[in-house]
Amino acid sequence: MTAGTSVSGRRAALLLVDGARNDVFESLAEAGELPHIERHLLGPGGVTPATTVFPSTTGVAYLPFLTGCYPGTCDIPGIRWLDAARYGGDWWRNRDHVRNYCGYQGEKLNTDLPDGMRTVFDLVPDSLALCSPITRGLRDGRERVSFGRKFWGSLAHYTAGYGPLDRAVGQALCRLAPQRPRFVFAVFPGVDGVTHFHDPWHPAVLEMYRQIDGIVGAYADAGGFDGDHLTLLVSDHGLERVRRHTDISLALEAIGLPTLRHPILWRKDPEVAVMVSGNASAQVYFKPRVLRERRFHVAEIEAGALAGVPPTVIDYLAALPGVAMVVGTDDSGLTLISRLGRATLSETDCGRIAYRPDTADVLSLGAAGEYSDREWLARTLETPYPDAPVQLLQLFRSSRTGDLVVIADVGYDLRVEWEFPEHRSGHGSLIAAHMRCLVVSNAPLAGPVRTVDLFPLVLDYLGVPVPDGIDGVIPGKVST
Ligand SMILES: [Zn+2]
Incomplete structure (x- = not known):
């Protein structure tokens, strides 16, 4: 060239x-x-x-x-x-x-x-x-x-x-x-x-x-x-082929949380907003009526600090059929929650990224690790979630990202019930x-x-x- x-x-x-x-x-x-x-x-x-x-x-x-x-x-x-x-x-x-x-x-x-x-x-x-x-x-x-x-x-x-x-x-x-x-x-x-x-x-x-x-x-x-x-x-x-749909807005409504969602952005006193992307991942925002400059942390949500929001809501979302993981923030970085347990991702002082499976290897990487941005790309390319450590951290740089990001598993999407026509294949996930x-x-x-x-x-x-x-x-x- x-x-x-x-x-x-x-x-x-x-x-x-x-x-x-x-x-x-x-x-x-x-x-x-x-x-x-x-x-x-x-x-x-x-x-x-x-x-x-x-x-x-x-x-x-x-x-x-x-x-x-x-x-x-x-x-x-x-x-x-x-x-x-x-x-x-x-x-x-x-x-x-x-x-x-x-x-x-x-x-x-x-x-x-x-x-x-x-x-x-x-x-x-x-x-x-x-x-x-x-x-x-x-x-x-x-x-x-x-x-x-x-x-x-x-x-x-x-x-x-x-x-x-x-x-x-x-x-x-x-x-x-x-x-x-x-x-x-x-x-x-x-x-x-x-x-x-x-x-x-x-x-x-x-x-x-x-x-x-x-x-x-x-x-x-x-x-x-x-x-x-x-x-x-x-x-x-x-x-990838989609075989089943999980509508997390309906799942949140089912546990008593009024949920703001498209296409009709009217919901009386919503406790949560769900914004689906493409259709296999979604942003979840708690208390969408309350102006705030920061995200609600996983620890806060689970301590019951959000009145009207069940402290078990994150485990509830992570256990829904077709959800691969739920990701939220904490003081030191990200917490990754799957139905099997939890892991963390954080950026170290020397600019590397640390992955720690605490109670589960959520990203299926086999072990804990601390590597540079480029090393993670090469090491994760052939894994179930390519480049996930870097990609999850980059998304939370945006102040517009939700308190939680819900990520669909293989064969599923988080399709919203009003969507027409139904998609037989989808994208948007990790x-x-x-x-x-x-x-x-x-x-x-x-x-x-x-x-x-x-x-x-x-x-x-x-x-x-x-x-x-x-x-x-x-x-x-x-x-x-
Ligand atoms: Zn495209």
């Missing part, structure tokens, strides 16, 4: 195949069913083992590619959240302090980011975005195939809409190829959209991967791979099938990588200074 010309002549493209599973992709590639991707990407480069961020949900999991930062750093902890410091209990007057990006608030993904955070569009003025829900920093007239309400709205409910939508993005990509923009970000929502209705290995899903391969071929014919370029084909998360994602590059990358690492990779390739304070590091320039 670096052969020849100066940095100024280089171009980069990030093609995001929403919801593409690395194992499904590799199976098709090995069968010779992705010949264009083989020729233009796998041949000169390859697949790099990779993880996304938690929560592993569409939109939120796009942020790393465009900012180099985790959702917790971006202060966008999920597809739905509540700002406990500002939501005062008036469901109408305070409606702007509760978020649901799957609706009219979708545009707020751009403005909810911290002031001063710069996107790749800010840093590379000659950028174009296709079908992207995040456009912050993009210059006027540089958006193609507007994402907008079309996606969050009705189209997402009909499988038939995804083939044409991906083709429309592909056609726009081919049209702009001769312009040679310095950076292109193109989103293909089809694999995610169709997989939600099926199994990840269903023939209709595989056909969407083959269609992407055809688009890559057409993009090559249009000159997309000419000259010095870095092209990445990536996904924002995987998906399990491997959701957290492992696809990273294909036309140049070999030192792995494993996280999706946050691709932002500095692209900037460095283009000769643009990488901003300080981001979470990603350039692959191959990693120190442990």
Whole structure:
């Protein structure tokens, strides 16, 4: 990718195949069913083992590619959240302090980011975005195939809409190829959209991967791979078959807790709010009527400090069918609670992360350990919860994250009862099938990588200074 010309002549493209599973992709590639991707990407480069961020949900999991930062750093902890410091209990007057990006608030993904955070569009003025829900920093007239309400709205409910939508993005990509923009970000929502209705290995899903391969071929014919370029084909998360649903809002109502939840944000005197992300994880906020600048700790909740909230509520949630774990905060870090027992995660004075199974090995890591951020990635890649120590800690950086985060187990989601249509496959959790994602590059990358690492990779390739304070590091320039 670096052969020849100066940095100024280089171009980069990030093609995001929403919801593409690395194992499904590799199976098709090995069968010779992705010949264009083989020729233009796998041949000169390859697949790099990779993880996304938690929560592993569409939109939120796009942020790393465009900012180099985790959702917790971006202060966008999920597809739905509540700002406990500002939501005062008036469901109408305070409606702007509760978020649901799957609706009219979708545009707020751009403005909810911290002031001063710069996107790749800010840093590379000659950028174009296709079908992207995040456009912050993009210059006027540089958006193609507007994402907008079309996606969050009705189209997402009909499988038939995804083939044409991906083709429309592909056609726009081919049209702009001769312009040679310095950076292109193109989103293909089809694999995610169709997989939600099926199994990840269903023939209709595989056909969407083959269609992407055809688009890559057409993009090559249009000159997309000419000259010095870095092209990445990536996904924002995987998906897994959902066999059962656990609605934790209904479970909380069943023990007498009035629960604020979407779609109707009216509940008389709610004791708790549940904000589901994508659909296999959820934020839980106690006393949503009470303005506060801090979270309620696990120890406080269990000491009965919250009037009207049973002190056993955390164990109750952790024991619900389909809940892998519940995570909350304490003075020294995070407490992880499963039906089998408890573990803790904390950051040490020397910047390492310590995992301590107290009464259960909640993260299934086999033993206690204290490692650096990058060491944890490599050590947990093949475990049931890849990169969990780092991903759980990053999420609680956001003040908008709940008092508790509830995480679904394999085969389950935390689907809300009003959702239509029912999803047969899902994502959003910390399990491997959701957290492992696809990273294909036309140049070999030192792995494993996280999706946050691709932002500095692209900037460095283009000769643009990488901003300080981001979470990603350039692959191959990693120190442990
Ligand atoms: Zn997605």
